[in-house]
């Protein structure tokens with residue numbers, strides 16, 4: 001899928017040598033600040049995750065206040081500050097308005113935005129993650145009935161990019177049984193588990209989550225990538241519910257394992 005946010009957004013009023021930068025950015029979340037301002041957490045394409053103030057944007061006469069909504073992809077001109085940046089200009093590149101108008105889509109898109117917010121620290125650059133978020137927001141808007149699957153596909157991909165790929169090819173405990181023949185999932189091992197290993201109750205696997213055959217088939221397709229394969233399939237409600245439950249547990253475990261240490265490390269001066 002081509003991304004329209006290639007290159008740099010142009011702004012005619014850009015002043016040379018001023019501490020300004022132009023970039024594409026997707027709004028992850030916003031907080032109220034004072035009477036009329038907002039702090040926006042934005043995933044930009046070239047400058048990483050930034051926090052920027054939108055001054056006066058909660059006033060009805062604000063020039064671009066209505067554009068600074070969650071999930072909106074903007075062409076931005078931003079004044080670089082010591083702690084917080086300040087939004088100077090904002091034009092809509094893609095509004096992604098459908099993601100805000102339907103509660104199911106809003107919940108799923110919010111989870112994707114929250115994950116991006118969580119995996120990056122301030123100013124951390126990751127143009128690939130920007131492109132991935134843009135792509136999955138686009139897929140979600142085009143396939144509104146599959147929003148939960150799209151969210152799961154995004155989560156799988158983000159985890160795999162960070163080096164935490166789920167083991168779906170064969171049993172994560174014995175490797176002797178193909179993934180599609182497995183019956184449950186071990187959060188601790190991050191993979192599918194066969195029935196024999198489940199019955200043997202190996203302490204290695206930890207607590208297991210029992211899954212239906214359809215859910216296992218779905219997980220294998222999502223893990224294999226290629227959105228077309230799982231987007232075109234018809235999946236029963238139980239399989240989708242099981243998958244959502246599983247992904248929530250997997251993410252909890254992953255965040256606990258990788259991000260606590262990551263955050264502690266980042267808080268140590270000089271690290």
Ligand SMILES: [Zn+2]
Nearest residue numbers: 171174194197
């Ligand atoms: Zn096994």
